[in-house]
Amino acid sequence: MRELLLKKCNNCNALIKVINDCNCKCSFVCCDEIMETVNANSTDASIEKHKPIVKVENNKIKVKVDHVMESDHYIEWICVLNDKEEKYIYLDSSDIAEVEFDYVDNATVYSYCNKHGLWKTTIE
Ligand SMILES: [Fe+2]
The missing domain is CATH 2.60.40.730 (SOR catalytic domain)
Incomplete structure (x- = not known):
């Protein structure tokens, strides 16, 4: 079953939806920090x-x-x-x-x- 995958910046509260995760170690960065999985x-x-x-x-x-x-x-x-x-x-x-x-x-x-x-x- 498909799940909603969201990433959030804990500094500015930006919220993004990931359609296809990269599955590598680079992750998503905002405000110079790795965005947290919600x-x-x-x-x-x-x-x-x-x-x-x-x-x-x-x-x-x-x-x-x-x-x-x-x-x-x-x-x-x-x-x-x-x-x-x-x-x-x-x-x-x-x-x-x-x-x-x-x-x-x-x-x-x-x-x-x-x-x-x-x-x-x-x-x-
Ligand atoms: Fe609430």
Whole structure:
């Protein structure tokens, strides 16, 4: 199953998505430092407030993240990914963290908090 591979700069907060990793030792550099791989569900923060709550209904994937949406702390985007497709819905602090996507098989749903990083739920 395909996974989202993100790299983050801990100095300037730049975030990049890697489509094909180089698998060599050179890695990705920003602000003169190697960018860190962003691992889902690994930040020391409330799982209940970050992990996408997913419901499949009427050929839709309905996603809710039970998180505050404030100007300095909010869910920036929600993504649905499987082996063939990847779709993002970008949010701002005036939105609610509740979105829906067309159904796709074997999907993983990701949410990204501007302070607490990447979270995921796999649809069984
Ligand atoms: Fe958060």
